[in-house]
Amino acid sequence: MISQAITPRELDRRREQLVDLQRYLADQEREYAELRRRVQGFIDRYVATLGPLYMELDALESQLYCAMRYLHEALARNGLDTRGPDSPKATAMPQLLVLPAGAPLPPEPEGGLIQVGPPPLKTLYRRAAKRLHPDLAPDDAERGRRERKMAEVNEAYATSDRARLESLLLAAGESMVKVRGGDADAVMEWLRSTERAVQGRLRVVQAHIALLTNHQMHALGESVERAEKKGLDPLGIMANRLRAQITERRQELYIGQRLQPESSLTEAFLRQREQRLGGGLSAARAP
Structure with a gap:
């Protein structure tokens, strides 16, 4: 028997609300999938164009670190206190979070929602x-x-x-x-619990849409797309800047590997490099 507190009209209304909510969730999931596809597409271009250059630059920074570490330790043995080089950090390639799979909805009461009374x-x-x-x-x-x-x-x-x-x-x-007949109270409880589950999933999807929208690669991708429509090549410009840095690091590595710790040029070289990196060389002769 249908509970006196629950009318067939109310059940029908809640069913329609649930259907609308599920439809809206499906729309949001499609929006997320399309946005993620676009952002991931740009990330793939970004990594394909700049990733090898970043890897080469990171490798040079590692070699420079070893050379600078050797010079720092050699100067320290000679009584010159210098600031040691910072350990290099590999350049992290951009990645996107994965939307977790949704939990299964609560099972419908026996007989479904076709016949209640x-x-x-x-x-x-x-x-x-x-x-x-x-x-x-x-x-x-x-x-x-x-x-x-x-x-x-x-x-x-x-x-x-x-x-x-x-x-x-x-x-x-x-x-x-x-x-x-079915249990109207059980059907109503199923509707309520299913609504809560769908709303929870909706919040998760919308949070991931917000993360994608605010992701730095989304903003960069849109900027690159606007520039490319004007005939510019921003990724090419970024690649050229990285190549310039690679050339500079190669020159520093060439010099650093050939300097002798006893040379007066060694301290000047370390000081110049520290200044370029934004630090400073603290040097004081030991008594």
Whole structure:
């Protein structure tokens, strides 16, 4: 029986709200997928164009670190206190977070949402006839059994004996929900819990859309696209800047690997490099 506090109209309204919410969630997930596809597409271009140059620059920085470390330690042994070089850090290539898979929705109550209240007596009679009609019997023995059962069905229907008709249907294999109706309270609770699950998923999807929208590669990608429409080549310019840095590091490495710790040029070289990196060389002669 439908709970007096829950009307069929209210159930229908909540079902429609749930369908609308799920439709909106699907739209948001499609928006996320399309946005991620665009941003990831630009990241792939960015990495393909600049990734090898960054790797080469990182390798040179590692070699420079070893050379500078050697000079620093050699100067320290000679009584000159210098600031040691900072350990190099590999350039991190941009990556996107992956939207986690959504949790499965709560299972629907038995019988789903098709029939909530108990069906009318006439519906029960028709269902009994479909299950027990003698013409559906595969043999004479079964036909005789069905004829006896149908006689009971006809009598129960004629006397409006709902309990007996339900009992005959259940014995014939009909589901409890189709015979006695669903639980409106259970259906409403399913609707509420499903709404909460869909809303939770929606918040996760929208949070990832916001992360993508605010991602630095999204802004950079849009800037690059606008520049390219004007005939410019911003990725090419960035690549040329990296090549210039690579050339500079190669020159520094060439000098650093050939300097002798006893040379007066060594301290000046370290000082110049520290200033370029934004630091300073703290030097004090030991007494």
